[in-house]
Amino acid sequence: MTLGYSPQKNDPVTDLIKRLQLNEQSSEPYYLQLKRQLHAMIEGGVLESGVNLPSERTLAEAMRVSRTTVKRCYDELRSNCLLSTHGRGGTVVQAPPRANSATGRLKGFTEEMREQGKTPSTRVLHCEMVSERTIACLFKRPSVAPLLRLVRVRMADGVPVTREVAWYDLTAAPALEDWDTRGSVYAFLQDHCGIVLVRAAQSIEAVMSTPEESEVFGFEQPSPCLLLKRHTYSAANQLIEYVEGTFRGDSYVYKVNLGPLPPAPVLIK
Numbered sequence: 001m002t003l004g005y006s007p008q009k010n011d012p013v014t015d016l017i018k019r020l021q022l023n024e025q026s027s028e029p030y031y032l033q034l035k036r037q038l039h040a041m042i043e044g045g046v047l048e049s050g051v052n053l054p055s056e057r058t059l060a061e062a063m064r065v066s067r068t069t070v071k072r073c074y075d076e077l078r079s080n081c082l083l084s085t086h087g088r089g090g091t092v093v094q095a096p097p098r099a100n101s102a103t104g105r106l107k108g109f110t111e112e113m114r115e116q117g118k119t120p121s122t123r124v125l126h127c128e129m130v131s132e133r134t135i136a137c138l139f140k141r142p143s144v145a146p147l148l149r150l151v152r153v154r155m156a157d158g159v160p161v162t163r164e165v166a167w168y169d170l171t172a173a174p175a176l177e178d179w180d181t182r183g184s185v186y187a188f189l190q191d192h193c194g195i196v197l198v199r200a201a202q203s204i205e206a207v208m209s210t211p212e213e214s215e216v217f218g219f220e221q222p223s224p225c226l227l228l229k230r231h232t233y234s235a236a237n238q239l240i241e242y243v244e245g246t247f248r249g250d251s252y253v254y255k256v257n258l259g260p261l262p263p264a265p266v267l268i269k
Contacts, residue, residue, distance in 0.1 A: 015055065015064050019046070030065050035071040041083050042093055043250045051093040053083070069078040079220040082250070106130045109154050110160075118156040124181045126151040129170065138231070139169045139239050146170040148177065150185075153216050154245075162228075163216045164245040185241075195240060204215055209246065224249040 019041065033121060041047040053059070056074060074091055077083040084094045126182040127150050134203050148168040153160050168176050168185070173193040179185065181182040189195040208222040217223070225246050232241035 014048075016059075020063065020065055022065065029069075029175040029255075030063075031069045031072040031076075034063070034070065035076050036072065038077060039080075039082065039250070042077075042078045047093045053091040053093065055090060079218075080223060080250070081218040109164075113164045116156075119158070121158065123153040123155070124150070125153065127145050127181050129177060135167045137244060138242050139167075139171075141169065141171055148175075148179075159251075160216050160248070161220070161251050162245045163213050164243060166241060166245075168241055169239065172234075172238055189240065195234050197232050197240060200230050200234045202228060204228050204232040205247065206249075209248075214223055219228070 020034065020037055022030050025031065028036075038047070038053075043255045047053075053074075054062065056067050056070045060070045063070070074083055078085070082094060084092050086092055099192070109145050110120075114120060127148070130147050130149045131144045132147060132149070135147060136143050136145045139145065139147070148170055150164075150166045150168070152164050154162045156162055166185075170177055173189055173195055175192045176185075176188070179188050179192075179243070186197055189197065205227050207225050207227045209217065209219055209225045210222075213225060214220075214222060217225075225248055228243070228247065230241070230243045231239055232243070
């Protein structure tokens with residue numbers, strides 16, 4: 001049986017209740033059913049940032065469940081940084097900005113966010129010259145070759161979207177050692193090193209957040225994320241940058257432009 005709600009005119013929960021359904025035949029607890037549906041609405045953009053959700057008591061009465069059920073649902077969404085509470089302002093959706101990626105042209109994070117009308121910002125956690133055997137091997141350098149290791153939190157509209165660890169080949173771009181970490185590293189490479197990055201090979205895989213990533217994203221427990229690994233090359237086909245960027249799973253949309261299918265082969269009898 002599906003539990004429902006009889007909407008009233010100008011009732012603030014009407015639109016939400018029309019979408020929410022609880023199935024008492026399911027073994028899934030009610031609070032998880034609510035959480036899953038609300039999470040999907042936030043992730044899908046149905047519930048945008050700044051939207052006020054019904055109070056715990058209002059939603060509980062509408063869905064005919066206990067207030068404790070709604071409270072547990074809201075609490076878990078808050079722990080995932082999807083809801084916030086503002087005193088008398090009630091419970092407000094706090095959807096993270098969604099980073100979109102499309103194939104076709106190499107872009108930096110700053111450019112991509114600006115194209116989406118978002119304000120990009122960066123918090124540098126570490127910037128140091130290191131020697132790392134495994135990473136040096138990727139650049140086809142000796143194990144003691146100098147590398148610039150950069151750990152940053154990339155944000156859109158002030159909300160952390162990704163924790164990024166990047167390595168740069170200082171043998172190919174020694175001037176990077178003097179970079180003050182401000183501005184675009186791609187622009188610095190072009191202006192001060194004469195290196196233009198023209199293509200990248202990128203992979204995407206599902207992972208659970210590490211303790212460091214959970215702290216950045218405000219997760220109370222490990223949560224699903226997307227790990228992007230990117231090898232970025234210069235016009236001379238030399239690997240200059242290797243990046244491992246972990247995006248929170250509810251803030252990244254990967255878009256691929258697919259061309260038309262090739263014509264079907266003609267069978268000649």
